Amino acid sequence: MTDVPRTRTITWDDPMTGALAAPTLSGLDYMQAMIAGKVPRPPIAVLLNFHLVEVAYGRSVFVGEPAEYHYNPIGTVHGGLIATLLDSALGCAVHTTLPVGLAYTTLELHVNFVRPLTKDTGAIRCEGAVLHRGSRLATAEAKVFDRAGKLYGHGTTTCMIFPAGG
Amino acid sequence: MTDVPRTRTITWDDPMTGALAAPTLSGLDYMQAMIAGKVPRPPIAVLLNFHLVEVAYGRSVFVGEPAEYHYNPIGTVHGGLIATLLDSALGCAVHTTLPVGLAYTTLELHVNFVRPLTKDTGAIRCEGAVLHRGSRLATAEAKVFDRAGKLYGHGTTTCMIFPAGG
């Protein structure tokens, strides 16, 4: 057996570059700029190695690839990876519905883990969709699949919407 | 303003070293070995930079420190950090109740985010405690505080308990 290098160097951009650009753009424009590489990826996405690949009004899709550096102490990928992907897809789905002048924050996240992820799972895809978009609140659902469409986890969220800077 | 280096190199141990030791120890002994450094920290804890610092029957405590590399695209720490800490403290609290021969898996996680974490928050502490320990199922609750005891998030979980190797 050959040695597997268990080291990784990550480099990220100042997250305030994006955060300060955000209020000048609609949510959808902000995330399209991120996909186009005009706004830097957020540090958490670099750290856990996942990417926003698709957005539309009320919808977002992330991809990632479970790796050994995501492992928990009981021999599988830590639930935090699925929770983070779901939280990202849920929040971004809500964010796509916001015009310039509105911001959001996530109040709660519920996650169901239905199968363990391992480093052998391969690429995974997390799709988020808004269920309810009110004036002050929004809810959304998201699911994590592998390439064969097998479900690994799913979740829901409640987000509060408020005037940016408010 | 001086330059902040936005790079980090992480090195982790083979997670199977711990995972293979786990079935030979009670949950409490396994986690005490981890605190004592006799079992390697899991990769996820290295990646997100948090530490298990205390365990007792039905209880676990983790500490961490929010940093820029945990940031989301809207200028605060990503909810995934709180979710991962809660999931860890909840699962470990349940794990402390398992004798040799029993294993667990997390079925669901619910997270409430009550205040945003930033890199200025300082050290945080996540405490988990079992609420119900049945023969096949356990539930637990956990909370995230700063040094002043201010609450940032809380959560609950449902875990399934089963014969190790089953």
Added chain:
Amino acid sequence: MTDVPRTRTITWDDPMTGALAAPTLSGLDYMQAMIAGKVPRPPIAVLLNFHLVEVAYGRSVFVGEPAEYHYNPIGTVHGGLIATLLDSALGCAVHTTLPVGLAYTTLELHVNFVRPLTKDTGAIRCEGAVLHRGSRLATAEAKVFDRAGKLYGHGTTTCMIFPAGG
């Protein structure tokens, strides 16, 4: 203004008639017998006045009508009505997937309330669908709509599956 009679007499059947029939039938057959009136409605459905109207493999639909007797102390229908409908539709959706010899129990329920129900809402419809059906666990989602298709609440569940009598 005329007087509204604020009294109601309910009469229910022995719930053990149905509960004892359940293990002799697949979940789908049991619920189809209930819709056909061959098995009595459960007391809770009489009490809160809702009906199972449709089942298929992995799916169930209930209807109800919010009334003054469902009210909370702050002038709208109590969230317990939505929670009970969601719990019913979620559990029954899982139950439809069980052959003779398997039973289930609900481990957890998560509910999002997105609009208040009042006695003026009119008939509501709660649709449940299985998301994951494993050998020991199942998850499902459900939504509550009015006749116009407006969403009032949604939820998810985790159920444990086990040998009947086990």
Added chain:
Amino acid sequence: MTDVPRTRTITWDDPMTGALAAPTLSGLDYMQAMIAGKVPRPPIAVLLNFHLVEVAYGRSVFVGEPAEYHYNPIGTVHGGLIATLLDSALGCAVHTTLPVGLAYTTLELHVNFVRPLTKDTGAIRCEGAVLHRGSRLATAEAKVFDRAGKLYGHGTTTCMIFPAGG
């Protein structure tokens, strides 16, 4: 075996009597008036037969007694009873923190069912307590016990706080 009468007549008061009094009182005063019988019990409490028995700032306690009329089709008390009690205790705990001029609404409810209730369980007690009380949001936790202190279920909630009439 003697016949058990399976019929029940319930009579309730106009829920708007209480709902219209609510904005003129602090939440704590309103609920103390309800315990003192100066404000009518809400219809849902009559229907499911539970009582508010204790309130303090950030805290509420309800009691009830599981009965055959709460049964589901699988031979135990429907989860909707626990969900309704938890939702009541959680909402009322938040309500006790509101001065005149503020109102609340429940955004989400999470319920863990840890043991089945039956008509032989006897009296149950549901205790709710606020975890976080911010200016616009509050979270709370609640638990259901029998007389011996055995836990049957627990839950959490997120409530939004807003100006009454707003």
